[in-house]
Amino acid sequence: MTRETIEAKAARYLAEGRLVVTLVLGDEVTAVCTGETGAYDLGHTPGRGWWCTCPVRTDRCCHLAALWLVTIRRPMRPAAPSAVPASRAA
Numbered sequence: 090m091t092r093e094t095i096e097a098k099a100a101r102y103l104a105e106g107r108l109v110v111t112l113v114l115g116d117e118v119t120a121v122c123t124g125e126t127g128a129y130d131l132g133h134t135p136g137r138g139w140w141c142t143c144p145v146r147t148d149r150c151c152h153l154a155a156l157w158l159v160t161i162r163r164p165m166r167p168a169a170p171s172a173v174p175a176s177r178a179a
């Protein structure tokens with residue numbers, strides 16, 4: 090049996106509904122991922138970077154890879170005037 094890559098495992102976790110994103114607020118992200126050996130908290134914190142509570146202890150675990158497939162970080166900034174829906178702009 091060939092070893093499953095991190096990317097393949099991450100995609101499978103998404104397909105199996107193992108990843109639950111609990112917060113996305115600007116540059117801050119938190120989620121819970123249920124892996125083969127348990128459920129782990131993970132996310133991104135401004136100034137700390139990406140983190141995961143699983144034993145891998147690097148940013149190359151399948152839990153973070155799954156989270157990266159479904160999140161885009163966007164630093165907080167004041168709402169621009171263009172944020173007004175076009176239908177109400179006039």
Ligand SMILES: [Zn+2]
Nearest residue numbers: 141143150152
């Ligand atoms: Zn992990």
